[in-house]
Amino acid sequence: MTFSDNYPYSPPTFKFNRPxxxxxxxxxxxxxxxILHAPGEDEQSGERAEERWSPLQGVxxxxxxxxxxxxxxxxxxPANVDAGxxxxxxxxxxxxxxxxxxxxxxxxxxxxxxxxxxxxEAPPVxxxxxxxxxxxxxxxxxxDDFGASDSSGEDMEMDEDEEEQEEDDDETAE
Numbered sequence: 001m002t003f004s005d006n007y008p009y010s011p012p013t014f015k016f017n018r019p020x021x022x023x024x025x026x027x028x029x030x031x032x033x034x035i036l037h038a039p040g041e042d043e044q045s046g047e048r049a050e051e052r053w054s055p056l057q058g059v060x061x062x063x064x065x066x067x068x069x070x071x072x073x074x075x076x077x078p079a080n081v082d083a084g085x086x087x088x089x090x091x092x093x094x095x096x097x098x099x100x101x102x103x104x105x106x107x108x109x110x111x112x113x114x115x116x117x118x119x120x121e122a123p124p125v126x127x128x129x130x131x132x133x134x135x136x137x138x139x140x141x142x143x144d145d146f147g148a149s150d151s152s153g154e155d156m157e158m159d160e161d162e163e164e165q166e167e168d169d170d171e172t173a174e
Contacts, residue, residue, distance in 0.1 A: 001059065011036045011053035014066060018105050021097045023073040023084035032079035035065045045077065 003012045014036060016029040024032050034051040041049050078084030086094040 001062070008055040008058070009039075011038065011057075012059075012062065014062065018101075018108060020070075020101050021080070021083050021094075022070065023075050023078035023080055023087050024069050025083075026079045030079075031066055031069070033065055033069050033074075035062060 001012050001014050004010050014031045014033075016025065016031070019025065019027055019029040026032060034047050035053060035057065037045075037047060037052045039049065039053050039055075041047070042052070073084070073087055075084040075088050083094070083097075086097070
């Protein structure tokens with residue numbers, strides 16, 4: 001998944017590193033799905049604005065949509081016409097090609113990797129202690145203040161007039 005500088009106002013792109021034979025995946029591995037199309041109505045494709053990208057959507061929404069699409073292709077407007085026709089007319093041959101794709105993709109799995117069967121079996125998340133994040137590291141005071149007020153270097157004591165005003169305000173409040 002790739003994000004532009006204009007994210008979340010523009011959708012990310014999604015591309016499989018190993019192209020998949022699927023009606024909604026181009027031969028270069030890019031996914032064709034409404035949720036990844038620019039916001040707004042598209043009269044030419046017939047996509048309504050609510051089917052397309054919106055800044056309210058996020059990575060989880062995109063991934064869920066892609067998983068659903070993989071399981072239930074949209075064959076009325078396929079990105080891969082051959083896969084769409086095969087899916088519609090010869091499901092057995094399509095399923096065989098899908099199995100071949102899965103078998104080929106297994107070559108990408110690192111040696112010794114074991115897929116967890118449940119969340120309890122998943123390897124623990126490794127916490128990266130990034131001390132540099134908390135270290136100032138900036139060359140000037142402006143870079144080190146993390147948005148703090150500019151009054152940090154000034155004398156913060158009240159003068160006599162301010163002290164008297166504060167006392168008067170306290171008496172008035174009582």
